[in-house]
Amino acid sequence: MATTPTYPEPELVALLQQKDETAFRYLYDHYAGSLNGIILQIVPDHDLAGDVLQEVFVNIWRRVNSYDPAKGRLFTWMLNIARNAAIDMTRSRAYRNNQKNRELDNLVDTGVAGSMQVQVDFIGLSKLLNQLKPEHRVLIELSYLNGYTHEEIAALQQVPLGTVKTRIRTALLQLRKLLT
Amino acid sequence: MNVQDYIASGSIESCTLGLADADELQEFHRLCDQYEEIRAARDAFEASLESQAREGAVPPPAFLCQRILENLPLQTREPRIGFRKKYLVAASIILLAASSLLNVYLYRQYRQSDNLYTDLLARQQEIAGNNQSMQTRLQEMEQDMQLIRNPDMQEIKMQPVNNTNSLTTVYWDVKSRDVYLMIQQLPTPAAGQQYQLWAIVEGTPVNAGVVAFEDRNGLLKMSNIPKAEAFAITLEKTGGSSSPTLTAMYVMGKV
Numbered sequence: 001m002a003t004t005p006t007y008p009e010p011e012l013v014a015l016l017q018q019k020d021e022t023a024f025r026y027l028y029d030h031y032a033g034s035l036n037g038i039i040l041q042i043v044p045d046h047d048l049a050g051d052v053l054q055e056v057f058v059n060i061w062r063r064v065n066s067y068d069p070a071k072g073r074l075f076t077w078m079l080n081i082a083r084n085a086a087i088d089m090t091r092s093r094a095y096r097n098n099q100k101n102r103e104l105d106n107l108v109d110t111g112v113a114g115s116m117q118v119q120v121d122f123i124g125l126s127k128l129l130n131q132l133k134p135e136h137r138v139l140i141e142l143s144y145l146n147g148y149t150h151e152e153i154a155a156l157q158q159v160p161l162g163t164v165k166t167r168i169r170t171a172l173l174q175l176r177k178l179l180t
Numbered sequence: 181m182n183v184q185d186y187i188a189s190g191s192i193e194s195c196t197l198g199l200a201d202a203d204e205l206q207e208f209h210r211l212c213d214q215y216e217e218i219r220a221a222r223d224a225f226e227a228s229l230e231s232q233a234r235e236g237a238v239p240p241p242a243f244l245c246q247r248i249l250e251n252l253p254l255q256t257r258e259p260r261i262g263f264r265k266k267y268l269v270a271a272s273i274i275l276l277a278a279s280s281l282l283n284v285y286l287y288r289q290y291r292q293s294d295n296l297y298t299d300l301l302a303r304q305q306e307i308a309g310n311n312q313s314m315q316t317r318l319q320e321m322e323q324d325m326q327l328i329r330n331p332d333m334q335e336i337k338m339q340p341v342n343n344t345n346s347l348t349t350v351y352w353d354v355k356s357r358d359v360y361l362m363i364q365q366l367p368t369p370a371a372g373q374q375y376q377l378w379a380i381v382e383g384t385p386v387n388a389g390v391v392a393f394e395d396r397n398g399l400l401k402m403s404n405i406p407k408a409e410a411f412a413i414t415l416e417k418t419g420g421s422s423s424p425t426l427t428a429m430y431v432m433g434k435v
Contacts, residue, residue: 024252028245033237034230040238050244057248071209072196072222075230080198125236143199150201168199169190176193179228 009074016064024061031075032057035082041125042086042145043095052089056082087147128178136171143168186211187221196225324399327351327360336411338433346430350377350411351399357406359388360399366430369393369415375430376420379408390420410434 007015007026015023035056039049059081067077089095129137142148142156150168154161186192194200195208212219327333328351336350347364361377369375375391388411389402412432414424 021249021252025245025249028248032245033239034233036240037236037238038233046241050240053240053244054248054251058251058253061252071212073226073230075233076196076226079229079233083198125232127236128232144197169194172190172193172197172199173188176190176225176228179232180224 010069013064013067013069013074016061017067019061024057027060028057031078034075035078038079038082038125039086042083043089045098048089048095049086052082052085056085059085083144083147087145090146128175131178132171132174135167136174139164139168139171140175181211183215183217186215186218192218192222192225196222196229320398324360327353327399332356334435336433336435338411338413338431341412341429341432342427344430346413348413348431348433350402350433352405352408352435357404359402359405359411361391361402362397362399363391363393366393366413372418373415374418374420375413376416376424377402378412378414378424379403379405380410380412381405381408385412385424387420387422390416390418408435 007023012023012027016027032053036049036053039052039056040046043049043052056078060078063081067074071077090099129140132140139153142153143150148156150161150164153168154164157164159167191200191204191208195205200208208222212222328335330353332353332355334352334354336352338348338350340346344367346366348366349362349364351360351362352358353360359377359379366375375393377388377391378385379388380386386405386408387403388405391402391413392400410432412424413430414426415428415430416425
């Protein structure tokens with residue numbers, strides 16, 4: 001690690017876009033943990049999260065040419081890939097069947113946010129979410145971690161769509177305060 | 181458009197986290213391009229997200245990195261194939277060029293051999309022709325030899341007359357009375373002139389034929405002479421004369 005070169009982000013991106021393996025290795029070394037942490041918030045099973053992480057890095061490798069630095073940081077771009085991949089995993093039939101069994105075993109289903117209870121631990125995002133007011137936390141979890149659309153959340157919580165949007169934004173502003 | 185209101189609206193967070201719909205996202209990108217403050221707010225939120233994620237990082241199992249690297253659709257393998265392809269293309273071009281050069285070389289060799297063959301063929305024909313003429317000459321000489329070896333053949337040496345420094349021999353078959361002339365030495369006649377052999381029969385010269393003078397040493401068949409006491413050769417006009425020009429006598433020999 002001591003001999004690993006550090007790349008300024010534009011240079012790293014340029015190398016990745018040239019499919020430079022060393023740069024990719026550097027990217028993995030620097031971001032795999034962070035992305036894995038996020039994936040685990042959505043897919044708590046470590047083996048499955050590993051599968052998702054693999055898919056994420058393969059996708060990063062494949063799609064890095066579509067990354068536009070003008071639209072945000074490299075990490076944000078990768079974070080969105082990771083989040084989408086993890087949510088896709090939770091929606092796969094195999095995962096759902098597996099999850100159902102797990103829920104039956106654990107009998108921890110709260111009925112509101114599905115498998116959420118399993119994810120709650122005291123690292124990273126979860127720690128942060130725990131500091132939010134419960135009504136805000138649920139919204140972030142449903143939208144960000146479970147990938148529900150605003151419409152779905154409105155239906156789920158039986159509140160108007162506009163209210164859901166407003167509440168989510170409020171929750172996000174709370175989250176920003178906690179982040180900074 | 182109030183920038184502070186927008187920043188306080190939660191839209192930046194919603195868009196950054198991927199929770200916004202397409203319209204909201206489009207507006208966000210437009211405003212980021214337009215307002216530095218919005219861009220700064222976005223950058224700050226993104227930075228805090230990244231550092232938060234770093235804090236919450238969970239190292240993936242060590243084997244995963246290798247597994248991912250092995251599963252990458254590596255471009256470096258394709259360029260290798262590409263390189264190999266390029267190499268193959270280059271190699272085939274070189275081979276083609278080499279084979280073209282070889283063709284040129286071989287064609288030249290072929291042309292050279294063909295010319296040589298034609299030359300040799302011509303020379304072979306020439307030699308065959310020479311050989312045939314030699315055979316003919318040899319045959320003639322053998323015939324001459326046969327004639328001379330004939331025990332019935334009488335040899336009459338003809339001595340020079342009028343200091344002509346000439347020498348000929350008449351071979352006369354005493355049975356058949358055929359006459360053959362052998363020229364040892366006679367000056368080449370001028371154009372329009374020809375040597376003529378005479379048989380002297382009881383003091384009178386009798387035409388024994390004109391000499392078909394040629395540059396060979398064989399026997400020349402002359403007229404049949406039943407009887408003669410001497411032979412002589414004079415230089416006459418082409419075709420011969422009815423009587424010899426005695427002043428132009430070159431050789432004479434008594435039987």
